[in-house]
Amino acid sequence: ITLKRAYHEKVVEHYNNPRNVGSFDKNDPNVGTGLVGAPACGDVMKLQIKVDDEGNIVDSCFKTFGCGSAIASSSVATEWVKGRPMDEVLTIKNSDIAKHLSLPPVKLHCSMLAEDAIKAAVRDYKEKKAKAAGSSSDDR
Ligand code: FES
Numbered sequence: 001i002t003l004k005r006a007y008h009e010k011v012v013e014h015y016n017n018p019r020n021v022g023s024f025d026k027n028d029p030n031v032g033t034g035l036v037g038a039p040a041c042g043d044v045m046k047l048q049i050k051v052d053d054e055g056n057i058v059d060s061c062f063k064t065f066g067c068g069s070a071i072a073s074s075s076v077a078t079e080w081v082k083g084r085p086m087d088e089v090l091t092i093k094n095s096d097i098a099k100h101l102s103l104p105p106v107k108l109h110c111s112m113l114a115e116d117a118i119k120a121a122v123r124d125y126k127e128k129k130a131k132a133a134g135s136s137s138d139d140r
């Protein structure tokens with residue numbers, strides 16, 4: 001496989017050996033699923049988290065239909081969220097991922113997908129929990 005030299009070696013490395021590719025059962029009450037798309041290119045990323053009772057992310061996986069940078073970004077995202085408290089990963093910025101992978105400016109939206117997917121996964125998990133608790137009270 002030949003990749004454009006413009007890609008930083010870390011992108012190529014994550015593209016060739018993506019970490020944590022896969023799916024969890026989205027109906028599992030301990031799983032949060034983030035499904036996001038990039039309007040700019042039509043690429044789609046699914047990132048899932050598995051959360052324990054203390055609110056820590058114990059596992060994460062992704063499936064990305066997108067460019068090499070998007071795949072590398074989601075691979076990094078799953079590595080970064082594992083083992084961390086759910087609320088802490090909301091501070092992960094796409095710029096951190098882009099910097100880590102040395103993404104060029106035209107590829108910034110690819111790392112944006114990863115940030116969005118993390119947030120969407122946490123939101124999904126929280127919504128699920130709120131529903132499961134059968135809270136009739138508005139928790140906002
Ligand atoms: Fe993979 Fe840093 S190169 S997490």
Ligand code: FES
Binds near residue numbers: 041066067068109
């Ligand atoms: Fe669309 Fe990378 S070109 S996510």
